[in-house]
Amino acid sequence: MTSSKTIVLRSSDGATFEVDEAVALHSLMIKHRIETGGADSTTIDVPEVTGNTLSKVIEYCKKHVEAPNSDDLKSFDTDFVKVDQAVLCHLAKASYYMNIKGLLDLSSKTIADMFKGKTVEQIRETFHIKNDFTPEEEEELRKENSWNLFV
Amino acid sequence: MSKRLISGADQVLENVLENVLIFLTSRRDRNAVSLVCKSWCRAEAHTRSDLFIGNCYAVAPRRVTDRFKRLRSVYLKGKPRFADFSLMPADWGAHFTPWVYVMAGAYRALEKISLKRMLVTDDDLAVIAKSFKGFKELVLVCCEGFGARGLGVIATECRNLRVLELNEDEVLEDEFDWISCFPSDCTTSLESLCFDCLESPVNFEALEKLVARSPLLKKLRLNRHVSIQQLYRLTSLAPQLTDLGTGAFGLQDIIDPQQPAYQEPDHGHTFAACKSIVCLSGFRDLAHEYLPAIFPICANLTSLNLSYAHVDAQQLKSVIRHCHKLRIFWTLDSICDEGLQAVANACTDLRELRVFPTDPSENAEGPVSETGLLAVSLGCRKLQSILYFCQQMTNAAVIAMSNNCPDLEVFRLCIIGRYRPDWVTGQPMDEGFGAIVKNCKKLTRLAVSGLLTDRAFSYIGQYGKLVRTLSVAFAADGDTGLKYVLEGCTNLQKLEIRDSPFGDSGLQSGLHHFYNMRFVWLSSCRVTKQGCLEVARRLPKLVVEVFRRDEEDGGERGDFVNTLYMYRSLDGPRADAPQFVKIL
Numbered sequence: 058m059t060s061s062k063t064i065v066l067r068s069s070d071g072a073t074f075e076v077d078e079a080v081a082l083h084s085l086m087i088k089h090r091i092e093t094g095g096a097d098s099t100t101i102d103v104p105e106v107t108g109n110t111l112s113k114v115i116e117y118c119k120k121h122v123e124a125p126n127s128d129d130l131k132s133f134d135t136d137f138v139k140v141d142q143a144v145l146c147h148l149a150k151a152s153y154y155m156n157i158k159g160l161l162d163l164s165s166k167t168i169a170d171m172f173k174g175k176t177v178e179q180i181r182e183t184f185h186i187k188n189d190f191t192p193e194e195e196e197e198l199r200k201e202n203s204w205n206l207f208v
Numbered sequence: 209m210s211k212r213l214i215s216g217a218d219q220v221l222e223n224v225l226e227n228v229l230i231f232l233t234s235r236r237d238r239n240a241v242s243l244v245c246k247s248w249c250r251a252e253a254h255t256r257s258d259l260f261i262g263n264c265y266a267v268a269p270r271r272v273t274d275r276f277k278r279l280r281s282v283y284l285k286g287k288p289r290f291a292d293f294s295l296m297p298a299d300w301g302a303h304f305t306p307w308v309y310v311m312a313g314a315y316r317a318l319e320k321i322s323l324k325r326m327l328v329t330d331d332d333l334a335v336i337a338k339s340f341k342g343f344k345e346l347v348l349v350c351c352e353g354f355g356a357r358g359l360g361v362i363a364t365e366c367r368n369l370r371v372l373e374l375n376e377d378e379v380l381e382d383e384f385d386w387i388s389c390f391p392s393d394c395t396t397s398l399e400s401l402c403f404d405c406l407e408s409p410v411n412f413e414a415l416e417k418l419v420a421r422s423p424l425l426k427k428l429r430l431n432r433h434v435s436i437q438q439l440y441r442l443t444s445l446a447p448q449l450t451d452l453g454t455g456a457f458g459l460q461d462i463i464d465p466q467q468p469a470y471q472e473p474d475h476g477h478t479f480a481a482c483k484s485i486v487c488l489s490g491f492r493d494l495a496h497e498y499l500p501a502i503f504p505i506c507a508n509l510t511s512l513n514l515s516y517a518h519v520d521a522q523q524l525k526s527v528i529r530h531c532h533k534l535r536i537f538w539t540l541d542s543i544c545d546e547g548l549q550a551v552a553n554a555c556t557d558l559r560e561l562r563v564f565p566t567d568p569s570e571n572a573e574g575p576v577s578e579t580g581l582l583a584v585s586l587g588c589r590k591l592q593s594i595l596y597f598c599q600q601m602t603n604a605a606v607i608a609m610s611n612n613c614p615d616l617e618v619f620r621l622c623i624i625g626r627y628r629p630d631w632v633t634g635q636p637m638d639e640g641f642g643a644i645v646k647n648c649k650k651l652t653r654l655a656v657s658g659l660l661t662d663r664a665f666s667y668i669g670q671y672g673k674l675v676r677t678l679s680v681a682f683a684a685d686g687d688t689g690l691k692y693v694l695e696g697c698t699n700l701q702k703l704e705i706r707d708s709p710f711g712d713s714g715l716q717s718g719l720h721h722f723y724n725m726r727f728v729w730l731s732s733c734r735v736t737k738q739g740c741l742e743v744a745r746r747l748p749k750l751v752v753e754v755f756r757r758d759e760e761d762g763g764e765r766g767d768f769v770n771t772l773y774m775y776r777s778l779d780g781p782r783a784d785a786p787q788f789v790k791i792l
Contacts, residue, residue: 153223161224169230173237174237180240184244186245186248189245189246198243198249199243200749201267202242203239204267
């Protein structure tokens with residue numbers, strides 16, 4: 058039987074989540090906090106992550122800790138990242154801060170796939186990025202890319 | 209709070225972008241990402257690990273090292289292809305030296321260097337060996353300027369070496385025993401060792417010991433000084449080989465008194481042990497009676513290169529009929545049309561065929577013709593790439609190929625005699641090449657020959673929308689041909705033309721497109737210095753080089769320039785141009 062010790066995780070917006078310790082330890086950041094935390098380490102703040110995202114991260118960790126060898130793990134992962142682009146980015150960031158390699162790679166790869174085949178303008182639009190090159194700088198860089206770093 | 213969530217996506221992404229970019233490998237995609245904004249450009253530059261530079265003079269080495277901080281692999285190309293045909297003066301350039309010094313200072317973790325048509329010195333190789341501690345792969349294709357001494361330093365210092373490939377290089381014959389330089393006290397990490405182009409013999413005893421302690425060796429290509437007896441000894445030590453260049457595949461000329469008395473090699477055994485060989489080449493000094501030794505592995509072969517051996521039709525038939533899985537086949541025309549028919553019968557999966565001329569002179573006998581081409585087109589429907597040298601051809605056969613082989617991406621037909629028409633009809637070869645560009649919708653590379661009028665070039669301009677590389681020799685009526693090509697072929701990257709009547713007016717018609725191209729080469733055409741100057745004036749970022757071949761230093765061509773070689777560059781003209789090169 059698993060130990061019944063639970064940990065409470067608190068998101069940036071004050072939402073709390075009670076999870077089994079084993080599940081929480083899937084995050085190496087939390088693992089480190091617990092190991093170095095001392096006696097009162099049952100509530101851990103995760104200020105870099107909002108409640109919505111933390112909830113999803115916990116869902117991921119639960120699945121991977123409780124059923125790591127299950128046949129549907131792959132399809133779980135595939136479905137897990139079928140979310141909109143903003144949620145995906147938050148998941149990537151959260152997994153980075155919380156040091157959850159599997160989730161970081163999964164979300165990173167999915168975002169990378171979203172870049173494929175897109176033009177610069179399309180990428181900027183999809184991810185709401187502002188172009189801070191001057192027209193001259195951009196032209197020079199375009200030339201450098203296509204002239205010298207031939208595709 | 210929620211406002212930050214939504215607009216925060218871009219900030220969020222920057223933090224993890226370097227992680228994301230690990231999964232983005234295509235150059236095209238990475239180039240797009242680098243243009244998004246400044247911080248993305250930095251992140252992309254930090255995570256790009258492979259760099260391909262199509263023209264070493266198009267960019268200064270420092271520009272590369274200033275932008276990319278952590279390269280693992282660099283592929284640099286120097287001279288254009290026509291340099292292979294002695295159309296470029298010696299000492300023209302393409303020096304690797306400035307690159308190696310700049311990279312040595314910037315990239316501690318560089319693991320792989322590939323160079324094509326560059327001048328590489330022994331010193332350069334020593335710099336590689338001493339500067340990059342984890343160096344793993346060196347591939348030199350059509351390079352020159354180095355000798356066995358340089359190879360020796362690589363072998364000595366690069367303890368993690370996995371790949372050392374010399375491919376059609378001109379290696380100085382300094383008689384240095386480089387094979388003995390590999391560390392002898394441990395197993396190596398060698399996966400690939402290719403020195404089939406080396407003219408001098410290597411120390412066989414040392415080679416044998418090296419192969420014996422290289423358990424990961426998969427690719428081994430030997431030079432012609434390795435006899436068939438020696439080959440058998442090596443293959444028995446390395447049954448795991450997948451790619452073998454056989455060396456001579458004949459007997460040694462000089463009997464080594466220390467060798468055991470000559471014994472008839474056991475045909476059955478040699479290759480029976482090598483069940484994994486899928487790629488076979490070599491046969492540099494073939495003793496034909498030994499050809500049957502390869503029969504046991506023919507059925508597994510996907511690639512076979514017999515282009516260094518004079519194999520006739522009967523001999524070829526005995527081999528090729530086993531080669532059902534063959535995808536790549538290189539040969540001399542000694543196999544004749546009959547041999548090509550046998551290829552067509554047996555190799556239905558063939559993707560690439562190259563037929564080289566035994567005798568490249570104009571009035572030689574032509575053992576292969578339109579008959580062979582037609583046979584191949586009927587038997588090898590999946591053909592993607594063909595290089596075919598012949599003395600005579602017909603439009604009908606070329607048209608047939610265009611219809612039978614719709615997957616063709618590379619079509620290079622070299623009718624050796626200049627200005628030869630379709631020998632059956634007497635017509636120019638316009639319709640044949642026209643059919644190729646029209647019917648082969650994936651065509652990216654084309655080489656034309658024979659008697660051609662402007663019509664051929666109008667077809668190319670009209671239909672050759674995906675063509676990136678075009679080679680023209682001894683063709684056309686006048687400027688209009690060049691105009692058709694430069695105006696029509698919107699994806700043209702590399703244009704190499706020799707001995708064709710294209711002049712200034714044709715050249716001017718490409719002004720709108722030259723910045724999109726990697727290079728343009730025109731030699732023995734009808735462009736004048738004025739015409740070239742005009743291009744240089746209108747396109748300041750184009751480096752316009754004008755020069756002449758060594759042998760022609762006396763000869764006057766009047767106003768006409770001997771060779772025009774021009775290419776775009778962000779960093780201006782090169783500083784290392786020799787005397788005879790004028791940069792306009």
